Amino acid sequence: MDKKNSFPNDLPEGTISALVQKQSNVQPSVIVIGSGISGLAAARNLSEASFKVTVLESRDRIGGRIHTDYSFGCPVDMGASWLHGVSNENPLAPIIRSLGLTLYRTSGDDSILYDHDLESYGLYDMHGNKVPPKLVTEVGDAFKRILEETEKIRDETANDMSVLQGISIVLERNPELRLDGMAYEVLQWYICRMEAWFAVDANLISLKCWDQDECLSGGHGLMVQGYEPVIRTLAKNIDIRLSHRVTKVSRTPNNKVIVEVESGTNFVADAVIITVPIGVLKANLIQFQPELPQWKTSAISGLGVGNENKIALRFDRVFWPNVEFLGMVAPTSYACGYFLNLHKATGHSVLVYMAAGNLAEDLEKLSDEATANFVMLQLKKMFPDAPDPAQYLVTRWGTDPNTLGCYAYDVVGMPEDLYARLGEPVDNIFFGGEAVNVEHQGSAHGAFLAGVSASQNCQRYIFERLGAWEKLKLVSRMRNSDVLENASVPLQISRM
Numbered sequence: 001m002d003k004k005n006s007f008p009n010d011l012p013e014g015t016i017s018a019l020v021q022k023q024s025n026v027q028p029s030v031i032v033i034g035s036g037i038s039g040l041a042a043a044r045n046l047s048e049a050s051f052k053v054t055v056l057e058s059r060d061r062i063g064g065r066i067h068t069d070y071s072f073g074c075p076v077d078m079g080a081s082w083l084h085g086v087s088n089e090n091p092l093a094p095i096i097r098s099l100g101l102t103l104y105r106t107s108g109d110d111s112i113l114y115d116h117d118l119e120s121y122g123l124y125d126m127h128g129n130k131v132p133p134k135l136v137t138e139v140g141d142a143f144k145r146i147l148e149e150t151e152k153i154r155d156e157t158a159n160d161m162s163v164l165q166g167i168s169i170v171l172e173r174n175p176e177l178r179l180d181g182m183a184y185e186v187l188q189w190y191i192c193r194m195e196a197w198f199a200v201d202a203n204l205i206s207l208k209c210w211d212q213d214e215c216l217s218g219g220h221g222l223m224v225q226g227y228e229p230v231i232r233t234l235a236k237n238i239d240i241r242l243s244h245r246v247t248k249v250s251r252t253p254n255n256k257v258i259v260e261v262e263s264g265t266n267f268v269a270d271a272v273i274i275t276v277p278i279g280v281l282k283a284n285l286i287q288f289q290p291e292l293p294q295w296k297t298s299a300i301s302g303l304g305v306g307n308e309n310k311i312a313l314r315f316d317r318v319f320w321p322n323v324e325f326l327g328m329v330a331p332t333s334y335a336c337g338y339f340l341n342l343h344k345a346t347g348h349s350v351l352v353y354m355a356a357g358n359l360a361e362d363l364e365k366l367s368d369e370a371t372a373n374f375v376m377l378q379l380k381k382m383f384p385d386a387p388d389p390a391q392y393l394v395t396r397w398g399t400d401p402n403t404l405g406c407y408a409y410d411v412v413g414m415p416e417d418l419y420a421r422l423g424e425p426v427d428n429i430f431f432g433g434e435a436v437n438v439e440h441q442g443s444a445h446g447a448f449l450a451g452v453s454a455s456q457n458c459q460r461y462i463f464e465r466l467g468a469w470e471k472l473k474l475v476s477r478m479r480n481s482d483v484l485e486n487a488s489v490p491l492q493i494s495r496m
């Protein structure tokens, strides 16, 4: 029996499907916009509760900001690549375990501001001199202290300011924490790494909100086989229409939604779940009829969107040391940089350069070739004899019309309830997506949870409209045996 198109006949009394069948013989329908991890989580949840679900996706592929590229002959994640929180409390753990995927833990530290595994770093200055590991550790300790002092500034000041401003005040007040020479450059590198977490420069990050993310336990682990298998699993048997760019969402007087796509085709359903990136919402690429209320539009415009790009380089041979990260220190955080050494985690001779904030935006002004050349110049500062890469890949998350940025960040002085408001439904329009998750925004697991939560709200809305919410024993969680099969096996952690 095709689960997508009809109800099973043996519906237990008290389920939504049985109730709806009895009342109207019409299966409740939901359109999900976007086939990233959030949209797929929402679609899967609803599909398993016997809703008719259609996913409309603008790209010709699924996964959104999770995108594993295989053109190097091995998996390379050009969007999300880490599982933040390598533990069973991570909502993605059951899927990862059931698929037998391996994680390479780069750091056991749960901190988001200081998530460094110092032993596996190789840092160099602009002239190719290796930074002594002792200095890296010392500056790391100083940076930790600076962050602690910065927290005190936050606690004693009513008004918000940027993290950079907070750090400047700390250095003014504590001359012993000021650094110079190479130590100053290493400090800039730590700031560069922190900026990469938020995907925005430190002069734009809100001090009030900067460390408010909930961090799951277990540290940070790279998905050795890439994130793609997770996406494929969630997408299994879901009706997904690729190359369907939504341009308009209209509510009708009879409680339906009409969703229009670029080609002019309309889709009608009882409700819609929007999981497009915050950058797409901010750019008003989807029109709403009637317009969204002011409390919603101000939440959309109030959030910031950062940018991060990856430049992956495949070489014919490994010529770099066996460390997890190779970094360049410099007089400003903008001029610092780092490469993730995928060889250590996966055995493939691939380096991934990661640029965030202003640098990520500036790189998008260059051609792919010029970007790869820029990255090679950085690499040659460390390894003058580095050969040309055999292949390279360049992302443009900031200008890609399907994304328009990397993920949400907290703007200085923003109201505290923006994420919550973003997640609030407007009648039968529900909102999922990374930026909606109050505790884990900017992450794959946060986006997944936001999708699950939007689908639960959507189910509740439809059941309430049917007037029988209390009577129903709802299934509002992932219960698919396909997905959770073998869920009791442990997470596989490797360390090469």
Ligand SMILES: Cc1cc2nc3c(=O)[nH]c(=O)nc-3n(C[C@H](O)[C@H](O)[C@H](O)COP(=O)(O)OP(=O)(O)OC[C@H]3O[C@@H](n4cnc5c(N)ncnc54)[C@H](O)[C@@H]3O)c2cc1C
Residues within 6 Å of the ligand: 033, 034, 035, 036, 037, 038, 039, 056, 057, 058, 059, 062, 063, 064, 065, 066, 078, 079, 080, 081, 082, 083, 084, 244, 245, 246, 247, 275, 276, 277, 280, 285, 286, 308, 309, 310, 397, 401, 402, 403, 405, 406, 407, 432, 433, 434, 435, 441, 442, 443, 444, 445, 447
């Ligand atoms: C470079 C980078 C590195 C990252 N690293 C990590 C990491 O290591 N670990 C981690 O946990 N998280 C990471 N993230 C964040 C993580 O990737 C995202 O939070 C998550 O994938 C977002 O999922 P989503 O479903 O909310 O959005 P998306 O994955 O963006 O899905 C939204 C979908 O909507 C589609 N869409 C857009 N406009 C329309 C339209 N008009 N009509 C129809 N469809 C539309 C898009 O094509 C897309 O498929 C990273 C992100 C980036 C960009």
